[in-house]
Amino acid sequence: MLLVGESGSRQRLSTEESPVTVSATLAANEAIAARRAAGLEVLALGFGEAGIPVHPLLRQRLAQAAGEIAYGPVAGIDAAREAAAGYWTRRGLPTEAGHVLLGPGSKPILFALLHAVGGDVVLPAPAWVSYAAQSQLLGREPIRVPVPVGEGGVPDAEAMDAAVRAARAAGRDPRVVVVTLPDNPTGRLASERSVKALCETARELDLLIVADEIYRDLVFEEGPFPSPAAWAPERTVTTTSLSKNYALGGWRVGAARFPDSPMGTRLLESVRGTASELWSSTPMPMQHAAAYAWGDPPELVERVAAARRLHGSVARAVAGTFASVGCTVPAPQGGFYVWPDFAPLRGALAERWGVATSADLARVLLDEFGVVVLPGSAFGDDPASLTLRVAVTGIYGVSDSERLAALVAPEPAAMPWIAESLEGLRDKLAALVAAP
Template sequence: MTVSATLAASETIAARRAAGEEVLALAFGEAGIPVHPLLGQRLARAAGQTSYGPVAGISAAREAAAGYWTRRGLTTDAEQVLLGPGSKPLLFALLSAIGGDVVIPRPAWVSYAAQAKLIGREPIRVPIPVGEGGVPDAEKLEAAVVNARAEGRDPRVVIATLPDNPTGRLASEASVKALCEAARELDLVIVADEIYRDLVFEDGQFPSPAAWAPERTVTTTALSKNYALGGWRIGAARFPSQHGPDSDLGVRLRESVRGIASEVWSSTPMPMQHAAVYAWSDPAELVERLASAQRLHGAVAGAVAEIFRSIGCDVNEPQGGFYVWPDFAPLRGLLAAKWSVGNSADLARVLLDEFGIGVLAGSAFGDDGDEGAETLTLRVAVPGIYGETDSERLAALVSREPLEMPWIADALASLRGKLEALTAA
């Protein structure tokens, strides 16, 4: 097992910068905004909380998380919630508890496939619907699961990401409903990773699988993306209801994950839980911060997508999170002739070595194409454009027109110039 591609890229870029190289860091999925002072105060006040606490999390934090989901249309009891030190260990515990093979979209966040392999399973990758992201195409999912079972494999879980990392797209309601119907027919547990839910750019109905398959959907979230608290490491999982005729799965899964948690991380850090009580309560000042974050992420992601589009890439408009997913396929011949680029890894290497732009190859997310075809996709994380200091990033965050911030305008102009040089005939 190697270091995660996202973390490895972050370390590589940091080392190059430390050596004096100028690198535009667009590889790591960090939200890139300063912590809200009131969140920092809550954490500081709880610094003396050093006890282990309950494995599932303190009741106040679980109640706050339940309220968070209830206000978003998913009625939740505190007994359905379990906390962990980030959503990533919760995901691993879930996959371990469910067992069997794991179905993931293609492309998908790097850790889904890696965690499947850690529990001894080769992931089953299913293409996303055209123009969407984050969910497997339902018809192809059914065919893949039927074929896998005919081969003696045991698919039990399918993962969805809403909105998506790496594509920046939000799956349509129709695609999510179709996924839920297929999962019910195939008896699959759905794990809905909704860590970017609060960063959807446009208002509207959010297509959570838990709305249409409540009896088999586990939903996860964390504070690392919406409030940029990645280093604080706290997440939550919402299990199917423990009441009514469909309660058995929720009870069994939560207890199994709780048992795994007790042996792996014991309990979620207490100071983080107390800060989360405040964050998941949706206080007005943090709701305002979210609105600012949505505006910043959406404006910069849209501008970056337009730059890639202007040089000839195929790019769907980002809808949430802070990622852009350009496809250089229309430029394949030019890139091969000029730079000897044959795949996305080659392309990412040329961008870093020749132009000082750090991005991740689409192949890191399983985007290897059909029947072994080489793709030319990249994942571009735009927060690296927000500024070099907290003061710059905060100014960008609170600005009504973040693209007019001089350092953001300069970074976008530099990106455009370098990409034009990359693709000049």
């Protein structure tokens, strides 16, 4: 491809210069749509969308603000920043509105953060696909560190210490670690012990912590939430959005909470400057809807509680389905993901289907059984592993009426259409792992 500059000079742009392709999660969504358009069978377990209808009051707030077309402040309007500050304060993280910045979703905020901080990025392995991709877009190969055994979302502190010191000895410059609580892709919530150890190690290594807590309100069991900002407040930036707890992924509005420290103030101003060039300001109608939602009105708190029950019921049922055919499956604790490992079935899968990697396994499930899932390798897991990321929301219903019925059901997994999907999944998995 040739690009012609203002002076008439020509430059050749090679697609080989960029390793970044369409996000695996978004590609899965497009694959689902394409199969359905072609009239092919599909069991959609690949895309991490919340899968419930928009609450009518949120839709109403957006409609009321539809005429707000002016550019707003780069960091967000006061009402939305104050609401986000209240949201975090009520969750045990005292926050002032001046330490909050809004953006069109948490993904661009993360990119602006990584750009502002500079240096190399430390990630848990596995981790959500966009963390590594954004690091690569900035010209930095991420430093991946295994998670503690049985956990997810945070690097093992001892392994992180060794990896960072080795990277620095080799001339690299690690400056930030990104964590997710609870985790995508594993559905696990890191323990308080692991988060405290992470914070201590990050302080010793002088690493900024970026805590993606987008699924915080969707932890299935009540109890203390292990936010890094509680133990390393001076060096933790916390992000959230409305896309998961309120199922507003397409509305694109997120927020970041910056440390109340000189470093936090400098970082916020740097990110604000970057934001002014990347997105100017978050769309005004979204900000007004966010100001209402982050206020935790009772009707929306009730909706989130129902969503949490729905996600927990179906995630546990899906995990049980994979376990029933011989997979190792960590019990999901939050969000709407399951992380089955087919390692105990490796021999049968290799003999019958030629499966040697998680990508092979995902391909066979799609081509032979119409099941859309993502390979563990897309999240930084060892390609030779046989892990999959399964998003359970694709079986909540084919219409808003079914999804609403599942949302209010006392036992959502028992709803006829969900039970039928679970039975179909069990049959497909049994056929997949059956002896040739």
